[in-house]
Amino acid sequence: MKSFKRTVFLSVTALIAFNSTFAQQIILSGNVKEAMGQVQPDQIKADITYLADDKLKGRMPGTEGYQMAVDYVTARLKSLSVQPSGENGSWLQKVNLxxxxxxxxxxxxxxxxxxxxxxxxxxxxxxxxxxxxxxxxxxxxxxxxxxxxxxxxxxxxxxxxxxxxxxxxxxxxxxxxxxxxxxxxxxxxxxxxxxxxxxxxxxxxxxxxxxxxxxxxxxxxxxxxxxxxxxxxxxxxxxxxxxxxxxxxxxxxxxxxxxxxxxxxxxxxxxxxxxxxxxxxxxxxxxxxxxxxxxxxDIVSYNIVGKITGSDPVLRKEYVVHSAHLDHLGIGKPVAGDSLYNGAHDNASGVASLLEIAGIYKDLKVKPKRSVLIVMVTGEEMGTLGSAYFASHPTVPAKSMVADVNTDMPTIIAPLLSITALGAEHSSLSKQVNEAAAYLGLSVEPDPEPQQARFTRSDQYSFVLAGVPALHIKYGSKTPDGKNNLNETVAVWRAKYYHKPQDDINGTFDFEAGKKYAQLNFLIGYLVAQEAARPFWNKGDIFR
CATH class of the missing domain: 3.50.30.30 (Glucose Oxidase; domain 1)
Structure with a gap:
């Protein structure tokens, strides 16, 4: 592999083999490693607890509960020194549903x-x-x-x-x-x-x-x-x-x-x-x-858009997007006597992860070369509508978005030992995924559940359809006991909690896994933001 200059330097001595390929071990410069270490599992829990509280009534778009979630997230982003990048200098992008x-x-x-x-x-x-x-x-x-x-x-x-x-x-x-x-x-x-x-x-x-x-x-x-x-x-x-x-x-x-x-x-x-x-x-x-x-x-809902300005006078005009959906299902059909769909894992956990990513950037003394967008979208549960609207009608120039790293229900119920990067195989983003995973000691595996068609079922697909290379990190199969059957455990969990009122803060959580998810997604985006070249679709790929 050729070496090249960037803020994240590549070690010539550490080559880590995984997924039948080799990835170079990265050494993080400046205070990046220190900032990543500040991710707090307790804060992840606190954010999920609020967003999945009964008083938000399932965060259905167009409701008071969704507006409470919008107010909470914008206040948190302000506290993390993120700047508004919505319509007319606001935090919001109006989405008419x-x-x-x-x-x-x-x-x-x-x-x-x-x-x-x-x-x-x-x-x-x-x-x-x-x-x-x-x-x-x-x-x-x-x-x-x-x-x-x-x-x-x-x-x-x-x-x-x-x-x-x-x-x-x-x-x-x-x-x-x-x-x-x-x-x-x-x-x-x-x-x-x-x-x-x-x-x-x-x-x-x-x-x-x-x-x-x-x-x-x-x-x-x-x-x-x-x-x-x-x-x-x-x-x-x-x-x-x-x-x-x-x-x-x-x-x-x-x-x-x-x-x-x-x-x-x-x-x-x-x-x-x-x-x-x-x-x-x-x-x-x-x-x-x-x-x-x-x-x-017809109802009105909102996407939330925040910006972290890059340090390079030219590349700061380009953006790496971190996305997650803020909405859930509201109040619906009762299950086991409960009709309030809190959406703790889906997707309060993803929103909490993005807030931690924003926190890492706050602690960076030198921001990456490219700018970063933190985008919380509406209407995912209605058919990825909010992300599709943002991807096709962004609040920044459309061609300035170089990549999207999406976080949707990371399923933080067990230690994170391996990952699947849905969509990364279509573009050069696989390089940053491999580097970031190797740094965190994670192996990269093929999708263990291809029949779930997860690549097109979440917000990263909206960016793909808009021509922006995108990916979505999910769990791999590795388990601490060596049985490597995490997908089976998740299948049992999913049957009980997924899109059910039981998905609340009282369910199963591993907040240390949540910390590693946030660190991994941050690092993937950071590496893209530091790279001189824009991400690109692989030659001959269907999305090119």
């Missing part, structure tokens, strides 16, 4: 070989509300488009050789088995499915369930959220792309299978082909008729 409710949804099928009209029962389909158009009524032909993926660069294109203009595409959520987990999570994300379908001229999308054992569909009666601008235009949504695509619906297995039967196809055989990386798209000899109305309830 639209809650959309679907009414009187009717989906019917007719024509073709069946030669009859078939209206699916309400338990056979579920239609998303349309956040832009209050009334939808349309009919169109049907085309099966596999997984709905169009990635010629990866050697796979479900849309090749078919015409879907003015038609509704029928797809199954999934990806070829040859795709890496983070790539699969990206191409099968609903935002991408909508974008690709629109680019090919589709006017509707139905996602069929290929699993006959799953009998339930999501219930949208409580509303689906999007972000609108000041004129009421939808600018961010997980279920809406443009007026071209009038509806998005989900179908049970029975309806999907009927499509295949009408086209003389075997659903089982086609699934096998798609998994093997062989597209199989075809016309479905039926017409789909869809009608429904949508009503709206």
């Amino acid at each position: 639209r809650r959309a409710f679907v009414h009187d949804a009717v989906l019917s099928l007719s024509g073709g070989q069946l030669n009859q009209s078939t209206t699916a029962g309400k338990d056979s389909y579920s239609v998303y509300p349309n956040p832009s158009q209050p009334a939808i009524k349309q009919s169109s032909g049907l085309v099966f488009a596999g997984y709905g993926i169009s990635e010629p660069g990866l050697g796979y294109d479900d849309y090749q050789g078919i015409d879907v203009k003015g038609k509704t595409v029928v797809i199954m959520r999934g990806a070829p088995e040859k795709f890496p987990s983070s790539v699969a999570a990206h191409v099968m994300n609903t935002r991408m499915l909508l974008k690709v379908a629109a680019a090919h001229g589709a006017t509707g999308i139905v996602i069929g369930n290929p699993d006959s054992q799953i009998s339930t569909l999501p219930d949208f009666s409580s509303g689906v959220y999007s972000v609108i601008d000041g004129m009421g235009k939808v600018v961010i949504s997980q279920s809406y792309f443009s007026s071209q695509i009038g509806f998005l619906a989900l179908l049970r297995y029975e309806v999907l299978n009927s499509f295949f039967e009408s086209a003389g196809k075997s659903l089982t055989a086609v699934i096998r082909q798609l998994k093997g990386g062989e597209p199989n798209s075809f016309q479905i000899p039926q017409v789909i008729n869809v009608s429904f109305t949508t009503t709206y309830k």
Whole structure:
């Protein structure tokens, strides 16, 4: 490896092997090591305790409890000498959230070989509300488009050789088995499915369930959220792309299978082909008729944006972002007699970690070359809406953001001995991850739970979609007893606490692990902020 000058000097004698690669041991200059040592587990606990207190009532955006969280965090950032970097010199970025409710949804099928009209029962389909158009009524032909993926660069294109203009595409959520987990999570994300379908001229999308054992569909009666601008235009949504695509619906297995039967196809055989990386798209000899109305309830929420100004007169105009979501689920369905979703781990712990990172920077005598943004976002639980809005409408010049290090539910329930860096494999950020992990004595491992698709389920993905290299640090598998099955322990914990009222300060915590998480995320960001070159996507990467 070539050596180079920067504030963090590289040792030529200490090479640490891990994850089948070598990383250089770093020696921190100045008082960086001392400042990192000031991270206080007791302060992490105190921040989580306040943010997860019952009086904040689950930090639901648009509520008094969320505003209490905003006030607490901004006061803490002020005490840590962070400067406001929101709109108009404030700490805040306004995020207009639209809650959309679907009414009187009717989906019917007719024509073709069946030669009859078939209206699916309400338990056979579920239609998303349309956040832009209050009334939808349309009919169109049907085309099966596999997984709905169009990635010629990866050697796979479900849309090749078919015409879907003015038609509704029928797809199954999934990806070829040859795709890496983070790539699969990206191409099968609903935002991408909508974008690709629109680019090919589709006017509707139905996602069929290929699993006959799953009998339930999501219930949208409580509303689906999007972000609108000041004129009421939808600018961010997980279920809406443009007026071209009038509806998005989900179908049970029975309806999907009927499509295949009408086209003389075997659903089982086609699934096998798609998994093997062989597209199989075809016309479905039926017409789909869809009608429904949508009503709206608009609320205002806020992102919090703070700045630590860099020391280099040129590089200080560029920013390393540390992000975490401040919101949680509010008050909801009772579980074991409790209906208040406190969100202690998810994500008061992540917010507390960012506050400790800000504290490290306060104690640095010389700030890094680049500036640092501390961004607490809203609406993550609604579909990463706050981060998506900030990433696409930042309060600093968009091209000045060089990287995002996200912290979401670090799961501080056991000693942190190894990590997974979700997304780092796509960019040069893997270098800083490896260096920082080696310094802290942590090994870097592949994602132990790729089926969770965690890379696209949190706020770092919003920055990726905006072209900013990003990552999200999660736990690895190592345990003190050598069994190295932490993911199994987490799975048991998750079943009891994740997105449940039981996720409060009385649950399981390891605040020393919280300290190490904060130190690691700080150090990754610090190394990026000190590097002369900007982070970059790997050659040929899907996000490049």
